[in-house]
Amino acid sequence: MKNNNLSKFENDGFLLQKNLFSKTDILRFDIEFDKILYQLNNSNEKINARWGSPLTNDLEDKNSCVIHTHNVHCFSAKMLEMIQQKRFLDHVESLIGPDIMLHHTKLFYKPPLIGSAFPLHQDWSYFPSEKNTMITAVIHLTDTSSEMGCIRLIPKSHKFGQIKKSNGHQHIDQIHSKYTLEKALPITAKAGEVLFFHSCTIHGSLPNQDLKPRKTILIQLYSGKDKIIKNDHTNVEIVLRGWNYFATRESAGKL
Ligand SMILES: O=C(O)CCC(=O)C(=O)O
Numbered sequence: 001m002k003n004n005n006l007s008k009f010e011n012d013g014f015l016l017q018k019n020l021f022s023k024t025d026i027l028r029f030d031i032e033f034d035k036i037l038y039q040l041n042n043s044n045e046k047i048n049a050r051w052g053s054p055l056t057n058d059l060e061d062k063n064s065c066v067i068h069t070h071n072v073h074c075f076s077a078k079m080l081e082m083i084q085q086k087r088f089l090d091h092v093e094s095l096i097g098p099d100i101m102l103h104h105t106k107l108f109y110k111p112p113l114i115g116s117a118f119p120l121h122q123d124w125s126y127f128p129s130e131k132n133t134m135i136t137a138v139i140h141l142t143d144t145s146s147e148m149g150c151i152r153l154i155p156k157s158h159k160f161g162q163i164k165k166s167n168g169h170q171h172i173d174q175i176h177s178k179y180t181l182e183k184a185l186p187i188t189a190k191a192g193e194v195l196f197f198h199s200c201t202i203h204g205s206l207p208n209q210d211l212k213p214r215k216t217i218l219i220q221l222y223s224g225k226d227k228i229i230k231n232d233h234t235n236v237e238i239v240l241r242g243w244n245y246f247a248t249r250e251s252a253g254k255l
Pocket of ligand 1 (some may be wrong): 109118123149150171203204205216218
């Protein structure tokens, strides 16, 4: 029999979960987040990952900004602990089964007043897999309101499956003629809450127009029984629980 989490997730294409992390955990992760941000700000690298999509031109300032890095565990051991926490992984297991692969993590800092928008899109084309088991977990490190540019999504839109050219860089009738960011469901969250959504769930976010920053960590996870279709997106291939059925000497050696 399917567990309740899975039934709801399969029906709606998303789930907002409380109580996976303690308040103390979230405070510790927030400190690590700020340390990473400080290091990025002092790196002289290009750290503004604003998409600047034609689909959000009218919604955001040309100088909008979202600070980003992949793979927070490459900066901080506490961030690696975060992804390995039992309660978190138990929940992931209820959605994708006992073999849990980490594809990558992302840090997003949407600064006050100028935080960028993300156009409505599906994620699957950035890291396609044969069985399409990829999910995103968004760990909110700040309370996140609508004004702060929370994630917005279209419930049940994962049922459309993989829509071609749905990566958010161009107008697609099936998405942008039917739905708008403004009317999509805003997922407001308290610090510590985790939003899970399917890689075919249509989602995006409006700019941060609040005086407070929005801080999130995104975690991409897939089943160890699924095979990633080769592309050049970072994939750390860490087995967080269970087994990776597609690991080979070559795949393990190239990491
Ligand atoms: O953080 C956001 O507001 C959206 C991020 C997103 O859609 C993505 O990384 O695919």
